[in-house]
Amino acid sequence: MSPIRLSDLAFTIEAVLDEAFTGRTVWVIAETSDIKNYPDRQYCFLTLVERDTGGKRETLARLDATIWRRQYHLIRAFEQATGVAFARNIQLLLRVAVSYNAVYGLRLDIQQIDHSYTLGNLERERQAILDALVKDHPELVWQQDGQYFTANQVLPQPTVWQRIALISAPGSDGLRDFRHELANNAFGYQIEVDEYLSQIQGQGAEKAIAAQLARIREKAADYDAVVIVRGGGSQLDFGSFDTYLMGETVAGFPIPVLAGIGHERNISITDLLCHASVKTPTKAAAFLIEHNRQFEEKCLYLRDRLINASRQTMQSASDTLKTDIDRLRYALFGFIRNRQTELTEKTVIIRHLDPANVLKRGYALLIKNGKIVTKAGHLHPNDTIQIRLADETVQATVRENQLIK
Structure with missing residues (x-):
């Protein structure tokens, strides 16, 4: 058989693919890999893969894909809808158009991303983690009436928050916001804060946070609580708080854990299993201040009750004393009057009995x-x-x- 030119083969492949896929799109399930995103140019190159669901996770298929300028808004829409950063190792349901170029080869042009599929996967993964925690550590995590409870949640809160262990990223907005809110509270409360700086998001963050929690556990007696904060304006990448390791660590921690990891709509496993969860680092500081304020208000209320009770008791005692004095005065006057009468009578008798x-x-x-x-x-x-x-x-x-x- 006579050989053909490479370009002829490429054009033949292009023709076959055009005939099969021109004007058509297909929905595919694939996992993201090797993402090269160019926000300034508004296009993204990535690889879509399918892996074996067995333990080896072998790659079964791999195709290059693109998101061009006219579909670039899909990335932001996906992140806003799911609260997950568009990154590698995410299982997606995509509508794609198949294209082939003799120079650049086969490529899938992404036309649409099904947000609900990703959300469903995330929720299934999250639920699987919760189920595993309940099964593996029933003494730390349990369900009652459809609600999760943990050993950390049932820990008593101190009367007043006085010393806090703070986990946050160095120089982060969350760290500054928490510190600022705490230092500038309207009541002048002083709460001592020891910083345990750590990577908070991204690959390996959960292990870094767990390591800091292990350090704090060794000195747990020195602290009233652990506060974990994360800020910076991004609501997307807090996957490190949605893991088995973080759930297990937080649920069984020996002192209350307060999470203020800066999310708006999602509730992570850490949020669900910690002692208390608020939306932002600022609200985490406000939570501590409000708790101390409630204690002060209770003290002020008891002080006012004591003052009022003392006044009432003093007034009652004064009224009783005045009444007793009047009664004593009346009784004394009567006694003296009777003695005077007796004395007069005895004087007369004595006068009559005087020998003279x-x-x-x-x-x-x-x-x-x-x-x-x-x-x-x-x-x-x-x-x-x-x-x-x-x-x-x-x-x-x-x-x-x-x-x-």
């Missing part, structure tokens, strides 16, 4: 040896006695029971 007054009424006192004689038996013949009368005293001698002067 008795003598005036014709009585006399017999006195022997300085003592008043009250019985006849006390007198004996020849006793010398004094007879006291009202006006004078006379002396007499007892003689045979007859008185002689």
